[in-house]
Amino acid sequence: MFDFPPLRALGAMTAVAVLLSGCSIHGSYPDAVEPDAAKLRFISDLDNSTLDLFDTQHCDGRTTGMLNNMFMANSKRRVDMTIPPPANAGPYLEIRLKPGAELFMQTNTLGRSSVCTTRFNFTPQSGAEYELTFDYEGSRCITSLKRLHQANGQVVRTPIPLTNKGLPSCAGSNAIFPKMPSPQADTPERTAMIEQIVNESVIDSMTLEPGVAERVAAGVNLDKLIEERKQRVGFSLPDAYWDEYRQNMNTLTSEAVNNKARTLQLYKDEYRARLKRMDTDEIRKRVPDTDATDLTQALLTNNAMLQYYQQQSKEVLRESLSAHVARMADLDRRYKVCERFADCWKN
Template sequence: MSRFFTGRVLGAAACALTLSGCSVSGSYPDATEPDAAKLRFISDMSSATLSVLDEQHCGGQTTGILNNLFLANTRRRVDMSMPPASEKTPYLEIRLSPKKEQLLHLNTQGTGSVCGTAFSFKPQSGAEYELTFNSAGSQCVTRLKRLHRVQGQVARSPVPLVNNGIPSCMGANALFPVPAKGLPGTPERDGLIEQIVSQSIITEMKPGVTSLSESVQVETVDLLVDKRKLQMNLDLPDAYWAQYRQNVAAYLVQAQGIKANALEQYKVEYRTRLSRLETPSIKALVPDTQATDVTQALATNGAMLQYYRQLNDQLQKEVMAENWARMAELDKRYGVCERYAQCWQN
């Protein structure tokens, strides 16, 4: 099941942008294309909102508000053909332009806290989806599922969530800030920065010393394919399974490179952040010197470790989403979803 959580506090600016102009129905106009996709947004959290952002609307357009003390829950609907699993949890429905990538921004304001997330979404023509945004302990959890029918029954297939941002919106508002430029490099500054970055790398960040051998990879692919065959129990041609096998092998290769990719991006980001500091501030972060500010150094490394973990998670989602798209195209080509509820859905 896809899970995407970016952090509890997005900041006052993000909240202001999300909630500005909020009304029962919001400011987002439903897409008018005949093959528009339909999305049901479900939430049990206080003052939950869903905003749709794109290149023309970097500030976002709201779709209404759920579970608010002062506004009645919206009855916004778009006549989706498949009903919600339950009518007890408040929800709203909207129409989205198909095959157009948009950024969906979810937000909630509870007592003394803000919870939110955002992800890129490119809905398929005529497809129907459900988006849930609920609390789980101290976190908010988002899940997107595509609705379809299998032998007359409604099936809900998970869809992976990835945030690609909106590059053209950079600098448009507080949600898309322009990063500050670094100060000019010098041999001294560059050397100090490399000390900080290199000594911040812990075992968790280091890629495995060995990759899967060819025999182990073949064995793993065989295991996954055989398991899928047993689960599906469908009569599918050899060509389907040959392509399925290729997709699994490609995913394994990509997955093995995630940690190395994450580490390289981590180093680049850490150097970039340090380059914005004055030289005395950089010296205070170099470990084990007379100028070291231990508290500040630990805090900075802690923040960068959190960045690494979020980056690694994001890269995993991107690789998974690529594989998901390949598998979904394969299942669509062979009509699997009409016969199997747990098919791959894009």
């Protein structure tokens, strides 16, 4: 989040421009017309909050209207969702989404003293209902997505991990989806320098300590977790269900151990890709401890890549959790658990 005086003026100017554009009430995004369209509620208390949707045919995005603008009433856009908003919900709008079609979504706020944006990929499911909230947590803006359903007369809101995979088909279309320069031709000298830079940039916290896998596995008491789950469910399920439940938990544990190695590989691949796009002289400046080393450039590049590593670490974790939720939701669907248990797994 950024906070400086020019943004206050920019925020006011943008609000006026959006109002005068005539498309601020409902935006440019048309509701999906499929009979099994998914429905999504966007809730936000933040100034000039917007939700933008991108796909392969709309790389410049489409808007759904604005919330909390000082010059107009809040959106009344609704799609008759079956589950009402929370009692303490702020202003909101509702839209219909084409099921099974991947979207790249962006939440944004442009206030009098701040601007904040989050982006993520999302594929809505047939007939599903969702709630997307956009708010501040401390000094950061946070976007949270939940799947809505009812079981035994109770409304259940199941969190969905959000991941940002971008939209490769839109690369080069605008500033949100930039096109990266082509890599330069490899030479033995360039390859050797790149490998040295990448390998020497790896710090201890990026590598997996010996014995971690064994310690993680030993610390997970699946028998206890499954027994507690049985007590919460409160009705009998066949052994085949619990065998698969155990298998899914083992898979999650295994992925948790492998996530660090996967993140490190993504880091190395990205670092190599960035260096390959540089001129040979620029690469030389980043090789540690040589006469050609430019310490400032080397530190800037390493710091940028450290931020990339930290971001990817979170993305890998979200992807792992998302896959786990999908496996568990499929299990509960096949055994019709959600019809009888409010806290079932939902994808």
